[in-house]
Amino acid sequence: MKKTLNLRNIGIIAHVDAGKTTVTERILYYTGLIHKLGNVDDGNTVTDSDPQESKRGITISSSAISTQWSLNEDLYDINIIDTPGHVDFAVEVERSLRVLDGAIAVFCGASGVQSQSESVWTQSDKYEVAKIGFINKMDRIGADFDKTVQQIEDTFSVDTLVIQIPIGSGDDFEGIIDIITEKAMYWNTSDSGNTWRNEAIPEDYITIVQKSKAELLEKIAGYDDEFMEAYIEEREISESMIHKAIRNITLQRNAIAILCGSAFRNIGVQPLLNAVGRYLPSPLDIETVTGYHPDEDEAKIRQRKEDEICTGFVFKVLTDKYVGKLAMVRLYAGAVSSGSFLLNTRTGKKERVSRIIRIQADKMDEMSTAVAGDICGLIGVKDVTTGDTLTALNEPFVLEAIQFPEPVISLAIEPKSKNDEKKFVDALVKIASEDPSLKVKIDQQTGQTLLQGMGELHLEVRMEALRAQFGIEVNQGDPKVSYREQLTATVSHREVFKKQSGGDGQYADISFEIGPRDDNEKGLLFIDKIKGGVIPREFISNVEKGFIEAMKNGILLGYPIESMKVVLFDGGTHEQDSHGYDFEIAAMHGFKAAAQKAKAELLEPIMIADISCPDEYLGKITGDINRRRGIIKSIEGEQKQKIVAEIPLKETFGYISTIRTLTSGRGSVNLHMDSYKPVPKGILESM
Structure with missing residues (x-):
């Protein structure tokens, strides 16, 4: 104690x-x-x-x-x-x-x-x-x-x-x-x-x-x-x-x-x-830790004591060339020993802890037991990822996971050598498992592999890791901005989907209101106002699922809709031809038709630029910000000026080098994501 x-x-x-x-x-x-x-x-x-x-x-x-x-x-x-x-x-x-x-x-x-x-x-x-x-x-x-x-x-x-x-x-x-x-x-x-x-x-x-x-x-x-x-x-x-x-x-x-x-x-x-x-x-x-049972809605607590049920949170996963997968864990309650088993509440599977180590930067010290309060590494646990809760067998308990931001920039990448393709895929899986803010996806239209991240430096570092750690030379395209789309008006729409091709047909009828959310939250706010069972309860979840799927591709340039509100208020079914999937299709078709009337607009990520430079370069910097569609928020300082500006992400590629050039190497800039804002009409028309 x-x-x-x-x-x-x-x-x-x-x-x-x-x-x-x-x-x-x-x-x-x-x-x-x-x-x-x-x-x-x-x-x-x-x-x-x-x-x-x-x-x-x-x-x-x-x-x-x-x-x-x-x-x-x-x-x-x-x-x-x-x-x-x-x-x-x-x-x-x-x-x-x-x-x-x-x-x-x-x-x-x-x-x-x-x-x-x-x-x-x-x-x-x-x-x-x-x-x-x-x-x-x-x-x-x-x-x-x-x-x-x-x-x-x-x-x-x-x-x-x-x-x-x-x-x-x-x-x-x-x-x-x-x-x-x-x-x-x-x-x-x-x-x-x-x-x-x-x-x-x-x-x-x-x-x-x-x-x-x-x-x-x-x-x-x-x-x-x-x-x-x-x-x-x-x-x-x-x-x-x-x-x-x-x-x-x-x-x-x-x-x-x-x-x-x-x-x-x-x-x-x-x-x-x-x-x-x-x-x-x-x-x-801090006496307790709050979580919940995976099969129950109400909150549960565990005492942060050594004699409590073992409860740990995986906050980082590493791949070490000597020991393989290493899960970094904060133990909130109870104790864990080498050779014991823990339950991963996300997968429902048990994981064997073969070794416990204390991290000393790039060195490791062996531990026989870790107790409540310890931060340690677990070796032997295989199917774990950042945000998992590990707990005693037969004692399910889930701690709140970490919410990671969506990527704002992407690169198309491929291995230079065809012989490296399998190694390339394995390496991407490893670096993505270690870094939850990094995403790898395949572009359905072009078949290209896209590496998505939080900024130019983020992707540059991960690309260097592919070369240095895994020995893979990579071809890469120009960075691309991850835009978003949003609806700005609320409209009503009725969508009837019917198809007859011999035997049972397909039929779904939905009437809904669609538009922007008014609570500033992300995702779909789906409100069910169906009365009298005109749409059976089991089909309503299919309608919601269809709208969620539809949000992945907006109607302007195919970028995701970040937030949306749908109120389902009427509809109809066919006694024989209506199925759950029909209502999913109706929702997806209905979205495309209604969104055309809901005044969709394109949003671009806006970065905050913190720029520091000697006073004599202030004019050059402010002029360059204006050329990049930037808005200067503040300028302060005497001999050394500190400028804070909003600049669209699209205009900041290579900006660190530009600042160094404009200031003869005496200036610096830090960029961070601030918000999404509408793309000006003139820019949208040229895209």
């Missing part, structure tokens, strides 16, 4: 280039797991062990690693998942946050809150993940601690508990001041920041610290009744009281504690580890 109480399952979340991987590397170094510091620029960090990650200097796949940290008398086991910041790999963040209890939200002190910061923050809120904040890169030119704190409060509508402030910034950044202990901390460069010294606060910071501490105590009192009582009565408030109150506030997700430093300069990482132990939740802080 003590072990689980001192267990922390945490993620490092942030936007691109905030320093997540460097923070992780320093954590592993100061906890003694590694004995030599790696750097992203040198491509030798522990968690970015994939060759493409080293080459590109970004995290592509979430990495799990376990370490330990000693704080006072307690030893904390920390499972860390370093997640990608690039939006093309947001699915990695999504599935990691699904199984974490806490997170360190890392922000760059110079660039502050970015739009991708908002995306990962929203994802973490969805799964109710408790967070602490770390303002990194305080040694960067233009770093502004107070401004970044204000941005965090304004952007996320969250209260902050500032427990550290920086001493200086940019080239003058020297150390940090702990507001709680009122001590200045300076790290020793001679031993790579392994040690530091506590000193008195510099004179010019005394007033700032006194004000900051008064604000901190006042904020804490506003959230904690016991603390409020001591605060009002002006009783002595100990450091342990402050830590306890901040922990309670963090667990309830009422506010976020803010720390600062520079991971690259080895400043501030040890206090961050202390904060992980002090404030972030253990698996026992």
Whole structure:
């Protein structure tokens, strides 16, 4: 129990280039797991062990690693998942946050809150993940601690508990001041920041610290009744009281504690580890896990205890060249041992666990047993996929699955050599099973194999994997946008389908209203208003099935209809000639006829572009955005400009290279999917 109480399952979340991987590397170094510091620029960090990650200097796949940290008398086991910041790999963040209890939200002190910061923050809120904040890169030119704190409060509508402030910034950044202990901390460069010294606060910071501490105590009192009582009565408030109150506030997700430093300069990482132990939740802080019985509608709960029925969630599936399929699992309840059997509630089949391992980035440590709270790898389970629930035999229980976004871009691909065709198919099956945001489909009209993903970089990385991992050279076409269609008007229609060809004929008669949904949800909203049994109950589900099938191909250019509402209100049958499939056909035919009158329009994916560039290139950038049918949402900054714009996905192919060219290599851009919007008429007519 003590072990689980001192267990922390945490993620490092942030936007691109905030320093997540460097923070992780320093954590592993100061906890003694590694004995030599790696750097992203040198491509030798522990968690970015994939060759493409080293080459590109970004995290592509979430990495799990376990370490330990000693704080006072307690030893904390920390499972860390370093997640990608690039939006093309947001699915990695999504599935990691699904199984974490806490997170360190890392922000760059110079660039502050970015739009991708908002995306990962929203994802973490969805799964109710408790967070602490770390303002990194305080040694960067233009770093502004107070401004970044204000941005965090304004952007996320969250209260902050500032427990550290920086001493200086940019080239003058020297150390940090702990507001709680009122001590200045300076790290020793001679031993790579392994040690530091506590000193008195510099004179010019005394007033700032006194004000900051008064604000901190006042904020804490506003959230904690016991603390409020001591605060009002002006009783002595100990450091342990402050830590306890901040922990309670963090667990309830009422506010976020803010720390600062520079991971690259080895400043501030040890206090961050202390904060992980002090404030972030253990698996026992969340008492139950909610799911349901696969044959029943009502919610069920299981206690997050070792003596509960075994319940685990598969959040990632990997293929390892030595051990084969490896299922990454968060164990929520009970325990599992090597050689035992578990039930996969999706397939209804039992799976044998031959080995249990703890992942250490690219290394594996054997475990005999995993218990509630553990994150581990299971070897031997064969028919599993991301989102599966594994539970004790004869004890079905399903945890909520992860919803993955639909792809927005596709490539036509084929192996260069005919001899590679079987290997090509096997490789696609493997990479698609590992990455649920990647889809492989065959174009029914052309027979081409289409690889669909979340962005250019996403597909580029997976194509490189085909070459590097599987040794397959591939021909590829130009990227294509995945458009959507939608209906904009509601119309009524009657469709009668009848066919006679000797013997029993076919007959179905349906009257329905069709149009857009008014609840902003996706998929088909089907409303049955049939009265008097004019259509038998068993045929109504066929009508719904027919409309669902019809939505896969719109009437403008054959792209899917993203959302639609159908109200079935009348119809008829033939005593002998009516069958369920006839009503499916009637629905599909009826859709095509009615959609012509329902004013269908084409939707295109719109990307948010976060562009950073020196002031002298601002004119070139804004002119280029306008040429791409873009809309500038904001421009801010002084010497370095930050532009946020909406640009259609179709116009962003090759955009990263364009930005580099326009700014002589001094600009950068991050793109992420925002929404679908109607394609202008002039563009539609030219398609």
